[in-house]
Amino acid sequence: MRFLHLAFVPACLIAACVARRPVPSSTGSTPVAAAEPVRNDGSPQAVAVHDVSEVTPPPVGAASEPVPGFMRGINLGNALDAPVEGAWGVKLEKAHFAMAKAAGLDHVRLPARFSAHADKKAPYLIESDFFDRIDWAIEQAKDNGLSLIIDLHHYEELMKKPSEHADRLVAMWKQIAEHYKSAPPSVAFELINEPCDQLTSDLLNPITQRALAAVRATNPTRTVFVDSFFWANAERLKELELPQDPNLVPSFHNYQPILFTHQGMPFMAPEFQTRPVVFPGPPATPVTPVAAGLKTDWVNTWFTSYNSAPVTENSNGPKAVFDYFQIVEDYVKTTKRRVYMGEWGVSVNADPKSRESWIRLVRKEAEKRHIGWAIWDDGGAFKAMDVKQGTWVAPIEAGLFH
Numbered sequence: 001m002r003f004l005h006l007a008f009v010p011a012c013l014i015a016a017c018v019a020r021r022p023v024p025s026s027t028g029s030t031p032v033a034a035a036e037p038v039r040n041d042g043s044p045q046a047v048a049v050h051d052v053s054e055v056t057p058p059p060v061g062a063a064s065e066p067v068p069g070f071m072r073g074i075n076l077g078n079a080l081d082a083p084v085e086g087a088w089g090v091k092l093e094k095a096h097f098a099m100a101k102a103a104g105l106d107h108v109r110l111p112a113r114f115s116a117h118a119d120k121k122a123p124y125l126i127e128s129d130f131f132d133r134i135d136w137a138i139e140q141a142k143d144n145g146l147s148l149i150i151d152l153h154h155y156e157e158l159m160k161k162p163s164e165h166a167d168r169l170v171a172m173w174k175q176i177a178e179h180y181k182s183a184p185p186s187v188a189f190e191l192i193n194e195p196c197d198q199l200t201s202d203l204l205n206p207i208t209q210r211a212l213a214a215v216r217a218t219n220p221t222r223t224v225f226v227d228s229f230f231w232a233n234a235e236r237l238k239e240l241e242l243p244q245d246p247n248l249v250p251s252f253h254n255y256q257p258i259l260f261t262h263q264g265m266p267f268m269a270p271e272f273q274t275r276p277v278v279f280p281g282p283p284a285t286p287v288t289p290v291a292a293g294l295k296t297d298w299v300n301t302w303f304t305s306y307n308s309a310p311v312t313e314n315s316n317g318p319k320a321v322f323d324y325f326q327i328v329e330d331y332v333k334t335t336k337r338r339v340y341m342g343e344w345g346v347s348v349n350a351d352p353k354s355r356e357s358w359i360r361l362v363r364k365e366a367e368k369r370h371i372g373w374a375i376w377d378d379g380g381a382f383k384a385m386d387v388k389q390g391t392w393v394a395p396i397e398a399g400l401f402h
Ligand code: BGC
Pocket: 017, 018, 019, 021, 081, 194, 343, 376, 380, 382
């Protein structure tokens, strides 16, 4: 599915502490009209009856140049991006880094909520304890031969009031850049995770350019990742206005199809609560969307296709994945820039087989195009590895590495 029109999920429907996601809007809905649809609210027995291998991938039209050191990674999420480390049940441990290395990954992306650890007034000083924690993470990465991205995550106030928070963002980047100016090239920066809400491209571009200038004053060649508007939506990459800087890498996130990857997530709006959704569709038994979904045109249209279209055309099939990568290819072809897929993943609400199929497919399509990736994440509802046990979650491990 190619998202030509996009709409916001109403903010009031989603918990404030987590990211909201893009959804397609549609004109002309077709209500789900399966013969005898059943509501299935999450039976673990539901499994896909089709296989992604039934659909031939399109040839690669344009590949990105690789970003050495940032090709296969994991997000160490829910730790330093929580309001306080530990508040969301995850504290970084040495094992996070050791497990990433042992699995053959080359980097970690470190989401960090600097905005919760900096003064509210100029000069917006960042707490030294917070820097200590990030220094520690960088040491762990170095000890394990991993690269690391310092990702400025969850600056929610900036999304709501960009103009009021722009100076603070720039001041924070000035300090971060100064602090890490002598770090090795294996340390990269990501200026703003998932710009959304009021931080539209027309405001995002000048703010990004100011933050970048603050970084470049002390770090002229460091790799810097820049997310597009709308939760790093690939379709918005083309709205980024970036200087010609060989060490600047546009970044997109990939959670498509969102009704599959985020099914039943409590932080998503009510129309996302239909379960189970298997990958790829169509399912053995048609599914009726939840009431809020039935009232939402694009959700109805999507489920009509999911329930009845052949696997080759299904809204929840490989074509949706290929179409999303086509948008990225078009961007690479036009701009000749490198790109990076900084987040992608599927929640524990999907059945294991579907998770494995989607993860393997997305990973292969990214790698065919030389696009570096970081799976979301080590903890939380998208959990990929269990650091206490020292094990990977089986379907994620299979999709990522086999
Ligand atoms: C957010 C997480 C969320 C994940 C998947 C991340 O960017 O920080 O809170 O679980 O995306 O939606």
